[in-house]
Amino acid sequence: MRPLYLLLLTAMLISLPSCTKDKLIIDEEASSNKSSEAKVEGTQAEESNPLIVVSPEDVIEILVRADGAPGMYLGEDGHVHGFYVELEKMVMKEMGQAYHFYPYSSIADIFVGFRSGVYHSALATPDVPDYQALFDLSIPYEILHYVTFVREDNNEIKGDTREEIIKSLYGKKVGVQTQGHIYQALRDYKEIELVEYETTTKALEALDAGLLEAVPDVKRIGEHYKKLNGWAIKPVGEPIINHEICTSFSKALDPSLVERYNIALKKLIDTGKVKALWESYFGPMTESDIP
Numbered sequence: 001m002r003p004l005y006l007l008l009l010t011a012m013l014i015s016l017p018s019c020t021k022d023k024l025i026i027d028e029e030a031s032s033n034k035s036s037e038a039k040v041e042g043t044q045a046e047e048s049n050p051l052i053v054v055s056p057e058d059v060i061e062i063l064v065r066a067d068g069a070p071g072m073y074l075g076e077d078g079h080v081h082g083f084y085v086e087l088e089k090m091v092m093k094e095m096g097q098a099y100h101f102y103p104y105s106s107i108a109d110i111f112v113g114f115r116s117g118v119y120h121s122a123l124a125t126p127d128v129p130d131y132q133a134l135f136d137l138s139i140p141y142e143i144l145h146y147v148t149f150v151r152e153d154n155n156e157i158k159g160d161t162r163e164e165i166i167k168s169l170y171g172k173k174v175g176v177q178t179q180g181h182i183y184q185a186l187r188d189y190k191e192i193e194l195v196e197y198e199t200t201t202k203a204l205e206a207l208d209a210g211l212l213e214a215v216p217d218v219k220r221i222g223e224h225y226k227k228l229n230g231w232a233i234k235p236v237g238e239p240i241i242n243h244e245i246c247t248s249f250s251k252a253l254d255p256s257l258v259e260r261y262n263i264a265l266k267k268l269i270d271t272g273k274v275k276a277l278w279e280s281y282f283g284p285m286t287e288s289d290i291p
Contacts, residue, residue: 049252051252051253051254051255052117052250052252052253052254053253053254053256053257054120054253054254054256054257056095056096056097056098057098058098059098059099059100060092060097060098060099060100060120060121060257061099061100061102061118061119061120061121062088062099062100062101062102062119062120062121062122062123063101063102063103063104063109063110063113063119063121063122063123064080064084064085064101064102064103064104064122064123065103065104065105065123065124065199066080066103066104066105067105067199067201067202067225068082068084068124068199068201068221069081069082069221069224069225069228070082070083070220070221070224070281070282071083071084071124071218071220071221071281072084072085072123072124074103079101080101080103082281083277083278083281083282084123084124085101085123086277087141087268087274087277088101088123088247090268090273090274090277091261091264091265091268094264094265094267094268095260095261095264097260102119104122105198105199106178106198106199107177107178107179107180107198107199108178110122110248111134114134114135114250114251114252115250115252117250117252119250120249120250120253120257121247121248121249121250122135122247122248123247124245124247125137125245125246125247125248126144126181126243126244126245126246127140127243127244127245127246128181128184128185128243130181130184131181131248134251135248135249135250135251136248136249136250136251136253136255136258137246137247137248137249138246138247138248138249138258138261138262138265139246139262139265139266139269139291140244140245140246140291141245141246141265141269141274141291142244142245142278142289142290142291143242143243143244143245143288143289143290143291144218144242144243144245145218145219145239145241145242145288146182146216146217146218146239146240146241146242146243147216147217147218147219147222147235147236147237147238147239147240148165148169148214148215148216148235148236148237148240149204149207149214149215149216149217149222149233149234149235149236150207150213150214150233150234150236151207151208151210151213151232151233151234152232152233152234153232154213154214156168156213157169157172157213157214157236157237158236158237159237159238160237160238161238162237162238162239162240164237165236165237165238165240166186166189166192166240169186169189169191169192169213169214170189170191170192171191171192171193172192172193172213172214173193173195173211173212173213173214174186174192174193174194174195174212174213174214174215174216175194175195175196175197175200175202175203175204175206175207175212175214175215176194176195176196176197176200176203176215176216177196177197177198177199177200177203178196178197178198179196180200181241181243182200182216182217182241183196185240185241186216195211195212200215200216200217200221201217201221201225203215203217204217204222204225204226204231204233205225205229205231207231207233208229208231208232208233215233216240216241219235220282222235223235242288244291247261247265249261275290
């Protein structure tokens, strides 16, 4: 049986119109949200459409999370920045592929954008079963470790192991991204009250405001926004979730695009360029960071 949230998501997407595709500018122009003229198409017609073939001359429309610093974020200059953005530029150059970045602030933008054909891919997608069913995923390029953030005056949530920390979350309000991978990892723990937000960064803001008792997130993301905003939060204990990270692609695309992407990405990995870029942002890369 399909998970309930997938049934709800499918119903939501069917109710939304798809969009026509405008020709896009390439690469270094300022990132912007895309607007398109809407049109209504029947589900049966959409299912019968052939897969979209993307040539190197076509522009790949790439979604970048706006508040995922230091890995990816929208700067005050109107451009997207961060490790994932620089890695994607390297892959696109290796592929000889035209591209353009668009910032997003909600995971729903990926679901709706992929289905409508407005966007082609999204950076830094965890390799989890539900996402495997919805997207085509590239080969992984890192492993992310999600720790538990609490308020600095909270000493109740703790533990020396993943299991102990999760058990200390029983009866607590825990912030997660709406239908995101952390939600998926914790949804079977009925003792934990999950409170959903557009992104985990929004959840961290609510944690600082005292609306939540914990938020699992990547340590470097939580610490970045803690410093930026002066939040009174701290990470505790060992990682409770570890996920391989990939680039996701719409299933409406011909598989040849993902194949070309994987060839280029593997060459960058094998030559050490991905590791060197990663370490220029985050310091020494350990075995636990490598897929």
